[in-house]
C-alpha cells in the first residue's frame with residue numbers, strides 16, 4: 001500500500017482545483033507574460049489527468065517564482081537560482097511525483113546557470129520552465145543574461161556590452177532531451193508544449209517567452225510569432241541533433257532581429273533518464289525511497305552489521 | 312606520562328602506504344587486548360611530503376594523542392627519490408627520520424631503513440650523539456633489500472612491522488591474521504615471508520638495549536576500530552538516513568565517501584553534485600519529499616551552503632549537515648585541524664538563526680550525536696549541524712562492538728501519515744495548515760508531496776499558516792516566535808529526556824575548572840586526570856551542545872569553581888565568547904588557552920597552560936599556545 005495516495009489517482013479533475021482559495025488573483029502587472037505560463041499549466045495539468053496533490057512545483061525567486069503562489073499544487077518556493085537541485089532531489093526521493101521546476105531567465109540562466117547545465121546533463125525526469133522576459137523583473141529591470149546586446153538599464157546605462165546567452169543551444173549541449181520555446185502570446189502552442197514536456201521521460205526544458213511590459217519598454221510582445229513546425233519556411237528534424245542545433249542557433253539570433261520563432265527544437269526519446277541510468281547501476285531503489293519510511297515491515301539495515309571490517 | 316604505554320610512530324612519504332599499515336598495526340594491538348588511539352599527520356599533497364601516523368596503545372582507556380612518543384619506525388620517503396623531481400623534493404628522503412626526532416621521548420626506540428637512507432645523510436644528523444644524550448636505542452635495518460628479496464620494495468612497511476614486533480616482543484598472530492584478511496595469493500605469501508624474516512632477523516641478530524615492550528591488556532568484549540568519520544556515517548545509517556548529496560572537500564570527504572559506498576547496498580541514494588549550494592539544496596529537496604537526508608562540507612563548502620541552510624530554517628524542512636573544520640581562513644591549511652568555524656556554523660545565513668549545533672568530543676559521541684541530530688531535525692523540523700574537525704575525522708579508536716547493537720530510528724518525526732492528515736487542521740477553504748500558530752513546542756506537523764489533501768507552499772518568504780506569502784505584522788511575530796520556541800523545546804528535551812551530551816571529568820569538588828568543546832575533549836580529559844594525580848584539584852567538561860546552549864549545566868559548572876580556563880583550537884576564543892554571550896556574565900572568571908598552529912593539543916600543553924594560568928601568569932608558555940587572560944585580569 002502506498003503512503004502517497006494522490007499519486008496515480010484516477011478521478012475527474014476540475015480546472016479550478018488548481019486555483020488557490022487564498023489568493024486566486026495573481027499580483028503580476030497587467031499584461032505580464034507570466035499569466036500565460038500559469039494559464040497553460042492550469043490547462044495542461046488536468047488534461048494530463050494530474051491532480052494537484054501529485055504535482056510538486058518548485059520555483060526560484062523573481063516575479064516568475066511566484067508561480068506556485070497562484071498554482072495550487074504542492075509547492076516549494078526556494079531561493080534565487082536553486083529550484084533545480086531542490087526539484088531533482090525530490091524526484092529522486094519519490095519518483096511518483098510530477099516535478100515541475102520554474103523560474104526566471106536571471107534565476108535559471110544566470111545565478112543558477114551551473115545547476116541548469118548539470119541538471120540537463122544528468123537528464124533528470126522533470127520539466128523546467130524558464131520565464132524568459134530578457135530582464136530582471138522583480139528587482140526592477142536590470143539587464144539579464146538574455147537581454148539583447150546594447151540593452152540599456154539602470155545598471156548598464158551605456159547599454160550591455162555582452163551578447164545574450166543562447167538558452168536552447170546551451171540546453172542541447174548540456175544534455176537536455178526535450179527542448180522547446182514557446183511564448184505567452186501563443187496560448188495553444190504553449191499548452192501543448194507544456195503537456196509534451198511533462199510527459200517526456202527526461203529533462204524537458206521550455207524556454208517560455210514572457211513579455212515584461214513594465215521593464216522591457218521596447219515593448220517586446222513577441223508578436224508576430226512563427227511556429228517552426230507549422231511554417232513552410234522551416235524544415236528540420238527535431239530528432240536530429242545537428243539539425244536541431246542549427247535551428248536553435250537561427251532561432252536565438254532571429255529573436256534579436258525581431259523575428260520570434262517558437263516550437264519544438266529537440267526531442268530525444270532514446271536516452272534513458274537519470275533515474276533509469278542510476279537504477280540500472282543499482283544506485284536507486286526500485287520502490288521510491290519516500291515510501292520506505294511508512295513501511296512497518298521494512299528491515300532497516302544497521303551499522304552493527306557493518307562492523308566486521310573494523311574488528 | 313605513563314610507562315605502560317606504547318606510542319608507535321610510523322613515518323614515511325605520503326603515498327607510501329603508511330595509512331593502511333598503521334591501520335592494521337592498530338587493529339593488531341587492539342586485538343591483543345589494548346585500547347588504541349591514532350593520530351594522523353599529513354601534508355596536503357598526494358605524493359611525497361613527510362607524513363606519519365601515531366598509534367598510542369595502553370592497557371587502559373586512551374582518548375588523546377600522548378605527549379611525544381616512544382617508538383619511531385622511519386621508513387624514509389620513497390617518493391623523494393625521483394631525480395627528475397629533485398627541484399621539488401630536494402633531500403626529503405631523510406625527513407621521516409630527521410623531522411621526528413624532536414618529539415621522541417627519552418629512552419625511545421628508533422628503527423630506520425638503512426636501505427633507503429644513505430649513510431652520509433644519517434651521519435649528518437648526529438644521530439649517535441643525540442641518541443646518547445637522550446638514551447635512545449637505534450636499530451638500523453635494511454628493510455628495502457629485505458622487501459625486495461622476497462617480494463617488492465613497497466613491502467618494506469611489512470618488514471618494518473616485523474622488526475617492530477620483534478623489538479616489542481609481540482606475538483605475530485594478530486598481525487598475520489590481519490594480513491590474511493586483507494590480501495591473498497602471492498602477495499600475501501611474500502608479505503608473510505617478509506614479516507617473518509624481519510622478525511627473526513631482529514630477534515636473533517640484534518642486541519636489545521631498550522626496556523620498552525608492548526603493554527599487555529585484555530578487553531571484556533569484542534572491539535571495533537573506528538574513526539570519527541565512520542562514527543558519523545554509522546550514526547546516520549542507524550538514524551535511517553538514506554540520502555546524501557555532496558561535493559568533495561577535505562576532511563568532510565571521508566563521511567561522504569563512506570556513505571556513498573554503503574548506500575547502494577541499502578537502497579539509499581548518494582549524489583555527487585556540481586557544488587555545495589546544490590548539495591545542500593538536494594538534501595533539502597529530498598527531505599521535503601520525505602527522505603531522511605543529509606549533506607555536509609568543510610569550511611569553504613559550508614560557506615556556499617549558507618543560503619539553503621537559511622531556507623531550511625524558514626521552511627522548517629528537516630536537514631542534517633555536517634561541517635568538518637580545517638584550519639582557515641579561506642583554503643587555510645587543508646589537512647590541519649582547527650576549531651575555527653564555530654561562529655561560522657552558528658550564525659551564517661541571513662536573519663536570526665534558528666538551528667541546532669552539536670560538537671561531539673570523541674568517536675562514540677560522534678555516533679550518538681549524529682543520531683540525535685536526525686532525531687531533533689525530523690522531530691522539530693529544523694536544520695541540525697554536527698561540527699567536528701580534521702582531528703576527530705581521522706582519528707581511530709576502539710569502541711565496544713555492543714555499543715552499536717541498537718535499534719535503528721528511521722522515523723520521520725513530526726510528519727503526518729495520510730490518515731493523520733485527514734484529521735489535521737485545515738482552514739476554511741479546506742487547505743492544510745502547515746504552519747499553524749498555536750502548537751505544542753512550536754512544532755506544526757508537516758505533510759509530504761503526493762499525500763492526499765496535504766498540499767501547501769513551502770517558501771523562504773515569511774508566510775501564513777497555509778504557507779502563503781505574508782507580510783502581516785501579527786503573523787510575522789507569531790511565526791518568528793514559534794520557530795524560535797522550538798529551540799527552547801529542544802533544550803528541554805535534551806535536559807529532561809536524555810543523558811547530557813556534555814562530558815564531565817576530574818575532581819568534582821575542585822575549584823578550578825577547564826572547559827573545552829568538540830574534539831579537544833580527549834586531551835583535556837587526560838590533562839585533568841594528570842593534574843589531579845599531581846595533587847592539584849581540577850575538574851573539566853567537554854561541551855557538545857553549542858546551540859541550544861546548555862545554560863543550566865554550564866551555569867552550574869561555572870558557579871561551582873573560582874576560575875575557568877577554556878581550551879580550544881582557534882585564535883579568537885570563539886567558544887569562550889559563546890559562553891559569555893549565552894550566560895550573560897562571568898567575563899572575569901573565564902580565561903582561554905588557545906592553539907592554532909595546525910596541530911591538536913597534547914595533554915602536557917594543557918597541564919602547562921594550567922600551571923601558567925594559576926601561578927605563572929608572566930611566564931611565556933613553551934608550547935605554541937596562547938593564554939588569553941580573563942577580562943579584568
Ligand SMILES: Cc1ncc(C[n+]2csc(CCOP(=O)(O)OP(=O)(O)O)c2C)c(N)n1
Pocket residue numbers: 061062063064065080103104105106107108131133135136137138139144
Ligand atoms: C542570492 C540573491 N541575489 C539576488 C537576489 C535579488 N533578486 C531577486 S529576483 C532577481 C532577478 C529576477 O530576475 P529573473 O530571474 O529573470 O526573474 P523575473 O523577475 O524576471 O521573473 C534578483 C536579482 C536574491 N533574491 N537572491
Ligand code: SF4
Pocket residue numbers: 027028029031032033034063064133137138211212213214215
Ligand atoms: S515586472 Fe515584468 S515580469 Fe514582473 S510582474 Fe511586472 S510585467 Fe511581469
Ligand SMILES: [Mg+2]
Pocket residue numbers: 062104105106131132133134135136137144
Ligand atoms: Mg526575468
